[in-house]
Amino acid sequence: xxxxxxxxxxxxxxxxxxxxxxxxxxSRRGYRVATVKRPAHHFAFDLPGKDSRRHFEAGAxxxxxxxxxxxxVVRRTPGPPRLEDLLAECVPNADLVxxxxxxxxxxxxxxxxRAGAHPQPLYSGQPHIxxxxxxxxxxxxxxxxxxxxxxAIAEFIVARFPLKxx
Numbered sequence: 001x002x003x004x005x006x007x008x009x010x011x012x013x014x015x016x017x018x019x020x021x022x023x024x025x026x027s028r029r030g031y032r033v034a035t036v037k038r039p040a041h042h043f044a045f046d047l048p049g050k051d052s053r054r055h056f057e058a059g060a061x062x063x064x065x066x067x068x069x070x071x072x073v074v075r076r077t078p079g080p081p082r083l084e085d086l087l088a089e090c091v092p093n094a095d096l097v098x099x100x101x102x103x104x105x106x107x108x109x110x111x112x113x114r115a116g117a118h119p120q121p122l123y124s125g126q127p128h129i130x131x132x133x134x135x136x137x138x139x140x141x142x143x144x145x146x147x148x149x150x151x152a153i154a155e156f157i158v159a160r161f162p163l164k165x166x
Contacts, residue, residue, distance in 0.1 A: 002034065002094040003161045004087055008103045008122065008129075009112035014147065018112055018133060019098050025154040026096065030163060034094035036086070038101060083107070096161055108160070112147065113138060131156060 007015050023033050047053065052074075056063040062075035083105055091097050099107065106128055113121040113134040123129050123140055131143040133153055138144050145153045 001084075001088040002091050002097045003164075004036075004083075004097040004099055004107050005157060005161060006099040006102045006105055006107050006109040006128075007112060008101060008109050010118050010122065013112045013114045013117050015100050015112050018147065018150075018153070019100055021150040022098060022154060022157070025150050026157065029154065029158055031095045031158075032093060034091040034097045036083070036091075036097055036099040036102075095163055096157070110145070110153070110157075114147070130160065 007019055009015050019035060023035070026033050052063045052065045056074055062073060064071065064073045066072070083099065083102060084107075087097055099105070103109075103122065109126075109129045111121055111123050111129050111132050113123075113132055115134070115136055115138075121132055121134075121138065121140065123132060123142065129142065131145050132138050132140060133145040133147045135147045143156065145156055147153075
């Protein structure tokens with residue numbers, strides 16, 4: 001199974017932006033990076049009226065769409081799937097999976113924090129939060145990472161999630 005790191009934080013602090021910046025930085029370092037995002041509300045596979053959506057809405061147990069270098073699958077599950085199971089099943093060819101959100105997961109995490117957006121970080125001693133990435137130094141007893149220094153954040157990640165050799 002790929003190694004996974006959650007990028008957590010409150011709304012509108014830059015989690016998606018950090019992930020967007022980390023993907024090419026980690027890729028340059030030889031990592032095959034995958035991402036996971038769970039939308040807060042309704043999950044739409046594709047646009048209403050498209051054939052694959054119509055198939056799924058008609059009751060198909062799974063709908064697979066593929067094209068030039070891409071594959072997407074939506075399948076029914078008996079209940080909410082476990083993140084760990086999804087990682088093992090869906091991203092076996094990745095070296096590292098950046099998971100946006102999932103504050104309560106027992107996976108390692110980096111919290112994104114902006115003092116101008118919220119009065120305090122989520123971190124209050126949770127053992128799975130490895131560091132705080134913030135636009136200003138934060139003293140909480142765990143490493144502080146400059147949110148604007150993508151290379152330094154990537155270096156922190158590489159040190160903790162080394163590439164596995166075959």
